[in-house]
Amino acid sequence: WPARYESLTVPTSHANHHAAMPSVGKAIPHDSAVGHVTGAAPYIDDLPPRRDELLVGFVGSPVASGRIESIKLDEAAAVPGVVALLGANDIPGEKIIGPLFRDEPILADGDVRYVGQPVVLVAAETPAALAEAKRLVEINVAPTEPILSIEKAIELDRYIGPPRTIRRGDAQTAMDRAPHRLSGVFRNLGQEQFYLESQAALAYPGELGQIVVHSSTQSTTEIQHVVSEALGVGMHEVVCVCQRMGGAFGGKETQAALPAIYAALVAAKTGRSARLVYDKDEDMQSTGKRHRYRTEWEVGFDDDGRMLAYRVQFYSDGGAAADLSTSVMERSMLHAENAYYIPDIEINGRVCFTNYPPNTAFRGFGGPQGIAAIESVVQAIAEYLSQRKSADQTAETNGHASGALSNGSANGHAAAQHESASSCDALTIRQRNLYGVGERDITPYCQHFIKNHLPEITESLAKRCSYRQRLAEIERANQTDPLWLRGIALSPVKFGISFTTKFLNQANALVNVYTDGTVQVSTGGTEMGQGLNVKIRQLVADEFAVPVDRVRVMATSTEKSNNTSPTAASAGTDLNGAAAVNASEQIKGRIAGYAARLFASVELGLTESPSHVVFEDGWVYDRRNPEQRFEFGDLCDRARRDRIDLGARGFFATPGVDYNRETGRGNPFLYYTQGASVSEVKIDRFTGQLTVERADVLIDIGKSINPGVDRGQVVGGFIQGMGWVTNECLVYDEHGRLLSHSPTTYKIPAVTDVPPVFNCEMFPNDDNTENIRRSKAVGEPPLMHAISVWCAARHALSCHSQAASEALTLPATGEELLRCLTLANPAAKELAETPSRQVV
Numbered sequence: 001w002p003a004r005y006e007s008l009t010v011p012t013s014h015a016n017h018h019a020a021m022p023s024v025g026k027a028i029p030h031d032s033a034v035g036h037v038t039g040a041a042p043y044i045d046d047l048p049p050r051r052d053e054l055l056v057g058f059v060g061s062p063v064a065s066g067r068i069e070s071i072k073l074d075e076a077a078a079v080p081g082v083v084a085l086l087g088a089n090d091i092p093g094e095k096i097i098g099p100l101f102r103d104e105p106i107l108a109d110g111d112v113r114y115v116g117q118p119v120v121l122v123a124a125e126t127p128a129a130l131a132e133a134k135r136l137v138e139i140n141v142a143p144t145e146p147i148l149s150i151e152k153a154i155e156l157d158r159y160i161g162p163p164r165t166i167r168r169g170d171a172q173t174a175m176d177r178a179p180h181r182l183s184g185v186f187r188n189l190g191q192e193q194f195y196l197e198s199q200a201a202l203a204y205p206g207e208l209g210q211i212v213v214h215s216s217t218q219s220t221t222e223i224q225h226v227v228s229e230a231l232g233v234g235m236h237e238v239v240c241v242c243q244r245m246g247g248a249f250g251g252k253e254t255q256a257a258l259p260a261i262y263a264a265l266v267a268a269k270t271g272r273s274a275r276l277v278y279d280k281d282e283d284m285q286s287t288g289k290r291h292r293y294r295t296e297w298e299v300g301f302d303d304d305g306r307m308l309a310y311r312v313q314f315y316s317d318g319g320a321a322a323d324l325s326t327s328v329m330e331r332s333m334l335h336a337e338n339a340y341y342i343p344d345i346e347i348n349g350r351v352c353f354t355n356y357p358p359n360t361a362f363r364g365f366g367g368p369q370g371i372a373a374i375e376s377v378v379q380a381i382a383e384y385l386s387q388r389k390s391a392d393q394t395a396e397t398n399g400h401a402s403g404a405l406s407n408g409s410a411n412g413h414a415a416a417q418h419e420s421a422s423s424c425d426a427l428t429i430r431q432r433n434l435y436g437v438g439e440r441d442i443t444p445y446c447q448h449f450i451k452n453h454l455p456e457i458t459e460s461l462a463k464r465c466s467y468r469q470r471l472a473e474i475e476r477a478n479q480t481d482p483l484w485l486r487g488i489a490l491s492p493v494k495f496g497i498s499f500t501t502k503f504l505n506q507a508n509a510l511v512n513v514y515t516d517g518t519v520q521v522s523t524g525g526t527e528m529g530q531g532l533n534v535k536i537r538q539l540v541a542d543e544f545a546v547p548v549d550r551v552r553v554m555a556t557s558t559e560k561s562n563n564t565s566p567t568a569a570s571a572g573t574d575l576n577g578a579a580a581v582n583a584s585e586q587i588k589g590r591i592a593g594y595a596a597r598l599f600a601s602v603e604l605g606l607t608e609s610p611s612h613v614v615f616e617d618g619w620v621y622d623r624r625n626p627e628q629r630f631e632f633g634d635l636c637d638r639a640r641r642d643r644i645d646l647g648a649r650g651f652f653a654t655p656g657v658d659y660n661r662e663t664g665r666g667n668p669f670l671y672y673t674q675g676a677s678v679s680e681v682k683i684d685r686f687t688g689q690l691t692v693e694r695a696d697v698l699i700d701i702g703k704s705i706n707p708g709v710d711r712g713q714v715v716g717g718f719i720q721g722m723g724w725v726t727n728e729c730l731v732y733d734e735h736g737r738l739l740s741h742s743p744t745t746y747k748i749p750a751v752t753d754v755p756p757v758f759n760c761e762m763f764p765n766d767d768n769t770e771n772i773r774r775s776k777a778v779g780e781p782p783l784m785h786a787i788s789v790w791c792a793a794r795h796a797l798s799c800h801s802q803a804a805s806e807a808l809t810l811p812a813t814g815e816e817l818l819r820c821l822t823l824a825n826p827a828a829k830e831l832a833e834t835p836s837r838q839v840v
Contacts, residue, residue: 021617023538023548024773027708031533031553032244043246044200044216045277054083054123055130056266056276059137060286061112061119064146064355064736068110071120072138079136081129084270086121091265093232099222099254101161104321104358106230106261112141113320114357115737116286118258123266123274146355146736150294150315153352160318160351161326166333166664168444169344174309178300182380186297186373188810190317191290191724193362194748195528197246198283199256203227203263204273210237211264216245217256218526219566224558226257227264235558238264243555245528249720250361252528253566254323255287284741289730290362291316291328295373305381305429309344312336312373316366318351321358325351328359330500330661331366334445334668338371339454339492340378340433341440347664355736361568363720364780367495372725372787372810375491378433379791382426383798383805389424426795427467427490431458434492445659447667451767453700454492458676462490465678465696465759474680478799485683486693487796491788492676495781496669497570498657504565505654505670507575511540511583513591513646517618517633519544519551521583524564525576526556530779531709532572538705539577539772543584545615546632570673570777573705575652578772583650588615594644595620595635599628656770671768673776675699677718677785679755681792685800688818690726690793694757697785702768702776714760714782721786723749726793729813793817 035041073085088095088109095109096102108119120137124130147153175181202214211231215223220240228235240260245252259276266274278286293316300309314332318325329349336347434454435441441449462468467490474486499505510522521540527533533553541548554560565575592613599622600608606624614623621629630638636646659666680694697718704710727747731740740746768774793812797820798805804820 021545021547022542024542024705025703026538026706028534028538028548028706030531030709031527031537041244043197043244044202044214044275047202047214049275050204050273053273053275054125054266054270055127056263056274057122057130057134058118058262059120059122059134059139060116061108061114061141062139063112063141063143064115064148066112066141066143068108068112068119068139069142070140073120076122076133076136079124079129079133081125082122082133083125083272084121084123084266085133085137086123086265086269087119090269091230094229097226097229097257098322099324100326101322104323106258114355115735116282116357117320118262118286121262121266123270147353148355148732148734148736150292150317150352150354153354154315158353160322160353164330164333164349164661164664165347166444167346171309171311171344171346174344175298175300175311178308179302180384181298181300182377182384183298184380184806186295186376188293188369188372190292190359190730191362191728192284192730192746193247193249193251193289194746195245195247195249195251198278198280199252199259199287200277201256201260201263202273202275203260203267205267205271206239209233210239211267212239212241213260213264214241215256215260216252217242217260218245218248218253218528218568219564220524220526220556220558221562221564222254222257222566223260227261230261231264231268239557239559241555241557242526245526248528249363250365250568251287253361253568255360280743281741284746285738286357288319288323288358288360290724291318291325291359291366291369293317293332293369293373295369297373297377299377299381301381304432305385305424306432307340307342307381310337310342310377311346312348314349314369316349316351316369317354317356317359319354319356319358322351323358323360325359327501328361328366332370334496334500335367335370336374337444338374339435339494340374341435342433342444345444347444356732363717364783365569367780368721368724368784368787371493371784372790375787375791376794378429379426379489379794380806382424382429383802385429386424387802425471426791427458427462430490430492431455434458435494445668446665447669449494449672451671453674453763453765454494454676457674457698457700457763458490458492461676461678461696461698464698467678470680475799478796483685485685485796485800486681487683487792487794487799488678488680489788489791489795490676490678491785491791493674493781493784495673495784497574497673497777498654498668498670499565499569499571500659500668502658505571505575505657506565507579507652508561508564509576509579509583509650510560511580511587511648511650513544513587513636515633515637515640517546517550517631517636519546520554521551521580522554522557522560523576523580524556524561525572526567528567530572530713531706532567532576534709535573535705536577536580540580540584543581543588544632546618570779570781572779573775574771574777575654578652579650581650581772582652583648586648586650587646590644590646591620591635591639594639594642595630596622598630599625601625671770671776673699673701673778673781675763675781675785677788679786679788679792681789681796683793683796683817685821688814688816688821690812690814690817692722692726692753692755692789695755695789696759697782698761698763699782699785700763700765700776701778702771703766703774704762705773705775707762710762710778711760713778715758717780717782718786719749719754721783722753722789724783725786725790725811727753727811727813729811797821
């Protein structure tokens with residue numbers, strides 16, 4: 001391990017319990033680190049089967065749109081080992097669910113809306129029987145014409161939810177007065193979450209009709225809620241448990257609901273345990289993904305590239321049901337300006353209905369789509385001004401051609417050219433448009449952007465990585481290198497932290513202290529590999545001043561933590577950590593009061609004073625008489641014998657968060673995680689192959705609770721974002737069937753894709769007093785830093801031709817880059833006019 005991780009070995013014996021405190025700020029290892037690498041950490045499919053267990057699967061729609069004419073189950077029912085075949089009519093309770101709107105059938109009944117939409121459940125005793133029965137289920141559908149593009153949905157006026165608008169000033173008037181105007185359409189495709197553990201659930205009957213569900217979910221309360229509705233019972237009859245997930249990235253915030261319902265339905269109908277684990281193919285084919293967008297934009301700016309007006313219309317592909325699409329769109333709109341102050345701005349958003357699986361949450365939750373769009377606009381402004389000034393300089397040079405220039409005047413002219421070119425660089429344009437400090441600091445939705453470090457971060461990063469020197473070298477090389485095109489870009493990120501739906505900004509926690517001084521913590525937060533549990537352990541350990549190994553975070557369960565929010569919006573530690581600290585403070589206050597009575601002494605003149613009681617290094621003492629002290633465990637044992645309550649339920653509600661989506665005004669965020677990244681790429685001129693040569697990230701995550709875990713989140717998030725903007729391409733056929741539904745056809749980043757030079761640094765900052773231990777959220781923001789990779793690819797193409805850079809869509813796959821590079825080739829005209837490879 002590098003030297004910075006020297007504190008990873010944590011003492012585990014009671015004898016050396018005074019070591020390694022405090023733990024906050026140290027790189028304590030992930031709770032399941034050893035289990036992950038050895039395979040000992042159990043997931044849903046690893047839980048021991050019960051003797052009566054059934055295996056569950058489903059048969060989905062063969063077409064993207066149509067009407068079910070008949071379902072034949074006779075042959076499937078005759079397969080030995082098949083126990084149950086269930087359809088929509090077998091659901092005893094609610095048959096249609098939805099986190100925002102009730103518009104998604106649990107099982108299709110009548111109409112089918114996308115390929116793979118579940119229609120029939122199959123429960124069998126063996127994998128072979130399940131596979132054979134699924135093969136023999138016959139679903140006959142009369143197909144209708146599906147909607148397979150955003151453009152088709154717009155043409156047919158098929159939308160999900162109402163239109164939304166955020167505006168400040170008069171964008172149209174400011175646009176008309178602007179010295180320069182540009183407009184265009186920016187397209188980005190979706191992204192598969194590609195969690196390593198597919199959707200999975202295990203359900204079994206409890207006593208008196210209760211159902212217990214083990215679910216790979218980001219929201220145990222959501223699973224409890226939808227299962228109780230589907231079964232037609234109260235929520236008190238359902239317990240949902242989640243020990244861990246093998247990844248989620250948003251894909252298990254709502255879409256874990258259907259597999260959990262299916263397992264619970266079978267368990268309730270048969271009285272037997274039921275397990276459902278999707279394989280990778282059916283998971284990718286039937287679940288939602290990051291939303292693809294069509295973004296129509298227009299920008300007005302001055303000669304220096306300062307944006308004066310921006311008008312943008314977002315259209316997202318919501319799929320066949322709402323899921324979380326309107327909330328995702330809302331966050332896109334709230335990040336439409338990213339890090340830039342634009343005086344007059346109008347932001348509009350619509351969610352389109354299409355015949356694909358309902359799209360859903362994905363790391364960044366709409367933020368990446370909004371930020372990518374404005375960053376492409378900034379690149380377009382820089383390219384336009386550079387081209388314009390280059391033309392002016394050419395004209396000026398031609399004007400001087402008839403006269404004799406002295407060496408001095410020639411050198412002066414060259415210097416002027418260099419200065420003019422640098423003034424049009426995309427970084428300079430970005431810096432001129434950044435939010436100000438104490439001025440130009442109000443967002444389009446009227447929230448003050450306080451504690452803005454973006455100007456300092458961007459300039460510091462540019463200097464650290466020699467951005468301007470490398471830019472000049474790259475542009476010179478592009479003029480002579482016949483094989484490679486190179487590009488570089490620096491892009492900032494301002495990402496708001498909080499759920500934009502107010503009531504979700506709450507959490508509760510149960511903390512139990514035992515008589516040996518050990519602690520158990522239960523929260524509604526779920527561990528999906530991101531390190532939530534170890535951070536909560538560190539926070540609670542420091543409250544009681546005990547080593548972190550004396551604290552255990554228990555499996556998330558609805559019977560211990562009720563009415564909880566999903567672990568999402570990067571707020572898992574912010575909310576659940578604060579709730580756990582709140583519970584710990586209650587217990588600590590009781591212990592301090594009890595200890596104060598024990599420390600009070602007439603002889604020493606010590607009055608009973610809880611405020612003088614100190615918890616330090618596993619001991620408790622009165623600071624006025626530190627020689628008299630109790631070991632924490634011994635004191636807890638004494639307290640229990642004197643009937644002191646050593647358990648507490650904590651609660652936290654994020655203050656000051658209130659956004660009105662009807663007016664587009666308010667404070668949707670508690671604070672902003674900020675940062676910037678520089679990426680350098682090279683592109684093979686003949687094949688379009690892109691390589692990321694170097695990446696530098698400087699990110700403000702406040703005072704890190706666990707630097708090791710946070711560094712992993714920054715690096716991992718950047719690489720996942722790099723996959724979205726480069727290689728990850730969802731390809732469907734003309735019938736709406738996903739063709740890229742496995743690792744063989746869908747390319748996520750491999751270790752060989754990681755930039756050979758990858759510098760990741762944390763911006764030193766402790767001013768985030770609004771949040772727990774002055775930390776900042778780190779889950780989602782790093783993904784958006786990878787947009788600099790796409791911007792670098794666009795910069796490289798701009799050195800080839802203006803048409804090539806303007807045509808670039810996202811992701812910048814090899815075929816997409818080759819399409820742009822061949823725009824001048826008449827033989828490629830048809831390919832060049834195809835703006836998206838989403839449908840082929």
